[in-house]
Amino acid sequence: xxxxxxxxxxxxxxxxxxxxxxxxxxxxxxxxxxxxxxxxxxxxxxxxxxxxxxxxxxxxxxxxxxxxxxxxxxxxxxxxxxxxxxxxxxxxxxxxxxxxxxxxxxxxxxxxxxxxxxxxxxxxxxxxxxxxxxxxxxxxxxxxxxxxxxxxxxxxxxxxxxxxxxxxxxxxxxxxxxxxxxxxxxxxxx
Numbered sequence: 001x002x003x004x005x006x007x008x009x010x011x012x013x014x015x016x017x018x019x020x021x022x023x024x025x026x027x028x029x030x031x032x033x034x035x036x037x038x039x040x041x042x043x044x045x046x047x048x049x050x051x052x053x054x055x056x057x058x059x060x061x062x063x064x065x066x067x068x069x070x071x072x073x074x075x076x077x078x079x080x081x082x083x084x085x086x087x088x089x090x091x092x093x094x095x096x097x098x099x100x101x102x103x104x105x106x107x108x109x110x111x112x113x114x115x116x117x118x119x120x121x122x123x124x125x126x127x128x129x130x131x132x133x134x135x136x137x138x139x140x141x142x143x144x145x146x147x148x149x150x151x152x153x154x155x156x157x158x159x160x161x162x163x164x165x166x167x168x169x170x171x172x173x174x175x176x177x178x179x180x181x182x183x184x185x186x187x188x189x190x
Contacts, residue, residue, distance in 0.1 A: 059119070059130070063120075063124055063125070064124060064125050065125075066127055070128055072089060073134065076089055076132075076144075083143065083144060083163060083176050084176055084178075087149075090161050090178070093127050093128060094117075096127060097116070097117060098157055100123075101121065102157075104153060105117055105159075109151070110140040110148045110149055111138060113141075113151055113159075114140060118139075143164065143165075143176075145163075145165070145168055147164040160179050161177070162176070163176040
């Protein structure tokens with residue numbers, strides 16, 4: 001599927017291409033609206049909206065905040081949630097960034113990733129408000145115990161996210177780790 005980002009007025013629309021290129025023979029491939037294309041020829045379906053995200057706030061810095069995504073960050077450190085939920089929230093925001101920019105936020109270090117997520121990127125788009133309470137005065141995203149999350153880039157599209165847990169020390173028994181789509185307490189051997 002082809003995904004395009006279109007900025008129109010006060011909103012950003014994610015657009016997806018419906019249908020696939022035909023595989024072979026005299027088969028027909030379906031596309032948007034039930035249109036058919038002869039096999040052996042690449043018939044592109046029109047771009048159709050898959051989701052629309054409102055840019056309802058232009059920040060003083062000139063960055064466009066996608067509030068529909070930034071609101072996801074409001075779940076961080078919620079009293080009625082668990083620490084693993086915080087990692088899943090961060091993962092959800094990073095997954096949206098990955099779909100939008102075709103890679104995880106660059107830089108490797110927490111502060112670099114947060115710069116990217118708060119609008120210092122080629123599209124001038126923020127997915128998290130730079131004034132979010134989970135961002136410390138050094139610009140790092142912190143866990144519910146005030147320790148910066150640790151990010152480790154696995155590939156251009158995958159990022160490991162780790163919370164040091166209540167003891168504030170990385171790579172100890174109480175760490176919470178997010179790899180791919182699952183968060184779990186890290187079984188670190190002592």
